Amino acid sequence: MSGNIELLSSVLDRAKTENRAALIAYLPAGFPTVDGGIAAVKAVIDGGADIVEVGLPHSDPVLDGPVIQTADDIALKGGVKIADVLRTVREAYRATGAPILVMTYWNPVDRYGVERFTAELAEAGGSGCILPDLPVQESALWREHAEKHGLATVFVVAPSSKDERLATITAAGSGFVYAASLMGVTGTRASVGEQAQDLVRRTRATTALPVCVGLGVSNAAQAAEVAGFSDGVIVGSAFVKRMLDAADEGAGLVAVRELAGELAKGVRRS
Known part of the structure; x- marks a missing residue:
């Protein structure tokens, strides 16, 4: 099966x-x-999310803020394995038919085996992978296997990326480009900032791929603002925080479904 x-x-x-x-x-x-x-992924799609990134929990998530670090810690203490990540993709895709990607640091994939990981992600129905710490110049092996299995390779660009570097990154990527709206780790922010708009403009000058913005969006107003200049609005910490703050799992599922609904209205309001 191809991805x-x-x-x-x-x-x-x-x-x-x-x-x-x-x-x-x-x-x-x-x-x-x-x-x-798995239930949470289904809930956000049910609430109005178009696409879901499933995170592969990591013991040293250098690009993630405290909210996602806390969730990763809970998952790792629960014994989560790559097989569970792939099962999450498989069951969520089969239940919803929505595109599901994996977001992961490179080390676990490298240890698991690139050929094995890409083959199993494609078999699970995955749409691709976001690899925030894999340098483009070291990505040839990954891209070869991802392409063979019909998977997108999504690279991350940042406000600090120079135009020449943007062109190199976007030429190597597929699916979409993940534009990090600001420098620093993941988390919700009071404002998403003008840096993001400038980054999207500069990235679009190098590629026909959709440019989707992540880091910092937590409510419908911010989603509407970012939707006004990007092809996609990526929200992570706000969903995770709803799950963390909930009294129990059932309440958490209701909370993330509701947030997805609010954000879905936001991206349509722009």
Whole structure:
């Protein structure tokens, strides 16, 4: 079975024809449990998310803020494995038909085996992978296997990226480009900032790929603002925080479904 890069592209295209940005949610696998994490992915799609990034929990998540670090810690203490991440992708995709990507640091994939990981992610129905710490110049092996299995390779660009570097990154990527709205770790912010708009403008000058913005969006007003200049709005910490703050798993599922609904209205309001 080949992966679902075409599904990912068609969902992003459909949002564009509807004159809106796509809503992309991030949730770590295995949080609060493996089954609870699968239920959370289904809940955000049910609430209005177009695409979901499933995080592969890491013991040293250098790019993640305290909210996602806390969730990763809970998942790792619960014994989450790569097999559970792939199961999350498989069950969420089969239940919803939505594009599901994995977001992961490079080390676990390298240890697991690139060929094995790409083959199993494609078999699970995954649409691709976001690899925030894999340098483009070291990505040839990954890209070869991802392409063979029909998976998108999503690279991250930052406000500090020079135009020449942006062109190198976007030429190597597929699916979409993940534009980090500001320097620093993940987390919700009071404002998303003008840096993001400038980064999207500069990135679009180098590629025809959709440019989706993440880091800092937590409410419908911010989603509407970012949707006004990007192809997709990526929200992670705000969903994870709703799960962490909930009295129990059931309340958490209600909370993330509601937040997805609010954000889905936001991306349509722009």
